[in-house]
Amino acid sequence: MLEDLSGKAILITGGHSGIGLRSTRVLAAAGARIIVGARDIAKARTALAGIQGVELLGLDLSDPASITRFSAQVLKVHEKIDVLMNNAGIMALPKLIKDIRGYELQFSTNHLGHFQFTALLWDALKKPAVRAW
Numbered sequence: 001m002l003e004d005l006s007g008k009a010i011l012i013t014g015g016h017s018g019i020g021l022r023s024t025r026v027l028a029a030a031g032a033r034i035i036v037g038a039r040d041i042a043k044a045r046t047a048l049a050g051i052q053g054v055e056l057l058g059l060d061l062s063d064p065a066s067i068t069r070f071s072a073q074v075l076k077v078h079e080k081i082d083v084l085m086n087n088a089g090i091m092a093l094p095k096l097i098k099d100i101r102g103y104e105l106q107f108s109t110n111h112l113g114h115f116q117f118t119a120l121l122w123d124a125l126k127k128p129a130v131r132a133w
Contacts, residue, residue: 006031009078011121013037013059013114014088016044023085028053035078037061037070037088061088061113062099071120080127086114 010027014020015036028034028051037059038044048054057073060066074081089110099108118125 002026002030004031008032008082009035009080010083010085011035011037011074011081012085012087013061013117015054015085016047016056018087020085020087021047023087024048024054025051027083032082035074035081039088059088059117061117062105062109064101064116067113067116068120071117074121075124078124080129081121081124082129084118084121084125086118088114 005027008031010032012020012024012027012034013036015024015034016038020036024034024036032053034051034054036044036048036054036056038056039058039060041056041058044056048056055077057070058066059070090106091110093106097105099105101108103112
């Protein structure tokens with residue numbers, strides 16, 4: 001059993017499928033507020049139905065503008081992010097596909113996207129936890 005995570009903000013990229021969905025379920029059940037970034041909102045909404053305390057926002061990690069927009073939306077609501085799970089990714093593309101900047105899509109999504117995303121959220125991630133005694 002997890003400790004009580006009430007009041008904690010946890011951001012999970014790809015928190016609507018695979019290990020991300022399992023993490024979303026377990027952490028939300030422990031009381032955390034979960035922010036899920038997803039490229040396919042309709043698919044994510046279906047997968048997350050019935051899980052309390054989840055905020056769903058559009059995020060395409062291969063698109064720098066989407067990452068910037070998502071980060072701004074998160075920071076507008078959350079001054080502190082307690083946990084960031086950079087979970088989303090793509091793999092085994094059938095052919096060479098490039099993002100809008102010209103980078104190979106898997107590298108762009110799995111590495112450059114998460115790097116940009118983490119950098120934009122860095123100040124909210126490094127804020128110290130506030131403990132009430």
